[in-house]
Amino acid sequence: MDDLLERLRAALPAEAVITDPDVMVSYGRDMASFCAAGLPAVVVLPRTVEQVQAVMRTATALRVPVVPQGARTGLSGAANASDGCIVLSLVKMDRILEINPVDRIAVVEPGVINAVLSRAAHEHGLDYPPDPSSWESCTIGGNIGTASGGLCCVKYGVTAEYVLGLDVVLADGRLLTTGRRTAKGVAGYDLTRLFVGSEGSLGIVVKAVLGLRPRPPAQLVLAAEFDSAAAACDAVCAIMERGHTPSLLELMDGTTVRAVNAMANMGLPDTTEALLLAAFDTADPAADLAAVGELCRAAGASEVVPADDAAESELLLQARRLALPALETVRTATMIDDVCVPRSRLGAMIEGTAAIADKHGLTIGVCAHAGDGNTHPVVCFDHQDADESRRALESFDEIMALGLELGGTITGEHGVGTLKKEWLARELGPVGLELQRGIKRTFDPLNLLNPGKLF
Incomplete structure (x- = not known):
């Protein structure tokens, strides 16, 4: 320990x-408070x-x-410290190094806040979608580490689609x-995509080249x-089948709607029992909303309310x-899953989750x-409550199993961390798991980078 600190x-x-020690505790975990965390040797x-590189x-x-961290807004325990580790927090590396309107790129350090980048891009008539x-607090480095998504993904895609290049410090400091x-490039294996979603297990992102788009009209x-x-899910299927491209298409079940009502009136x-929100940022969004409104009514909507302005x-x-x-606010703790299924199976996923909630006597929104x-x-x-906690964990597992049964994946944007390690192995299968572990050994032969996460 003395040698390390020296x-x-x-x-x-x-x-x-x-x-x-009191300060280090605050760096001990991300937002997944129920995942185990240790006490680092140093932050x-x-x-x-x-x-x-020196670290x-x-x-x-x-x-x-070494456990890399951003803003610790993750929900899977990927940023949780282990006993005796170095917590490597990158929040001080927070410079926007370049915004190039001609090439439509931004070059940033990993600690840049997502919303800060978005606003800076807007000043140039551009957008980082x-x-x-958590965009007001999460960092670009964390977004890259977990391959995060967001509300606009239905039209504009996820983080991986905007990461063009990276500078990465490897485990040995290289x-x-x-x-x-450039706009195009296919030289060699796509190592950039390999690092996106790797949860700090392959290297430390210290710079990113990100693609930007022209700023769209207000939605x-x-x-x-x-x-x-x-x-509501029938309406979603109809909207997508008819070729509409909303900038946002979000759904809340009845449990969630009632919780929001109780908190915010x-x-x-x-x-x-379901609230569907659709948005368009097209040249004529009112016309698009009208067309989608008709599809919602045809699917059985009891009320359709289009907005007139921003x-x-x-x-x-x-x-x-x-x-x-x-x-x-419903109970003292929450476990947040992010199972992704084919759009055509969305209704089965939500109905199946409701059945799991009834089976275990829990509130699951x-x-x-x-x-x-x-x-x-x-x-x-x-x-x-030990019994309620047990039922919560069982329901969580059953929800992930349901997602896989419906042809989905255990995580669409939150990552694996420690929360879903067992389920990652089930989804990948033995051959996939063996190959991924081999990649980990190539980049980190001593298993120093975020050990215990993913696998």
């Missing part, structure tokens, strides 16, 4: 090396690539594990540059109320943004990026 203090500014906050050389020399729910700044939103989740009828649109979206905070089939079942439970 080497780190020699390589980093004094303020970048934290050993105060480091580098500001330069060279400092990150990794020290870790390799002394065989000390990925918008996780600096690797992957990818490109208009429509809200449709349904008497059943199945009817949104005025939605208690009989609403202010009304924002009001309608407020209910969706309140979904998770509202469900967190579902909100979903419906256009992607990406559901977020939120299991509400009292973490101090």
Whole structure:
């Protein structure tokens, strides 16, 4: 321990090396409070690539594990510390190095906040589309580590589609540059995509080249109320089958709607069993909303409310943004899943989740990026009640099993971390798992980078 601290203090500014136990505890975990976390030996906050390299050389020399962190807004335990590790927090590397309107790229450090980048791009008439729910606080490095998504994914795609190139510090301290700044490029294996979603297990991202798009027009939103989740999912299928491309297509089940009503008095009828929100940022969004409104009515919507302007649109979206905070008020703890299924099986996923909730006597609310089939079942439970906690864990597993049974995946955007390690093995199968572990050994032969995560 003394050797570790001596080497780190020699390589980093004094303020970048934290050993105060009370402060280190605050770096111990991400938002998945029910996942195990340990106490790090030290927390480091580098500001330069060279400092990150020095940390990794020290870790390799002394065989000390390293847990990379961003803003710790993740939901799978991927950023949780292990006992005796170095927590490598990248939040101080927060510079936007370049925004190029001609090439339509941004070059950023990993600690840049998603919303800060988005606003900076807007000043140039450009847009960085990925918008996780935590976009006001989550970092680009964390977004890359978990391959995060967001509300706009149905039209604009996920983080992986905007990462063109990376600078990555490897486990032994070497600096690797992957990818490109150009619009096209197919030279060699796509190592850039390999790092996206790797949860800090292959290397430390210290710079990213990100693609930007022209800023779209302001979107208009429509809200449709349904008497059943199945009817709302029928509407989703009809919208996509008819070739519409909404900029947002979100669904909240009745449990979530009632929780939002209770917290914020949104005025939605208690009989609403599903609320569907659709948005368009096209040249004529009102016409698109009208067409989608007709499809919702045909599917059985009891009420269809299109917004007339941006202010009304924002009001309608407020209910969706309140979904998770509202469900967190139901019980003392929540487990948030993110099972993604084919759009055509979305109704079966939501109905199956409701049956699981009834079976275990629990409140499980579902909100979903419906256009992607990406559901977020939120299991509400009292973490101090041992029996209720057991039922919550059992229901969580049954929800993931249901997703796989329906042809889906155990995670659409939150990642694996420690929460879903067993389920990753089931989804990949023995051959897939063997190959992925082989990739890990190639990049990190000493298993120092975020050990215990993913596999």
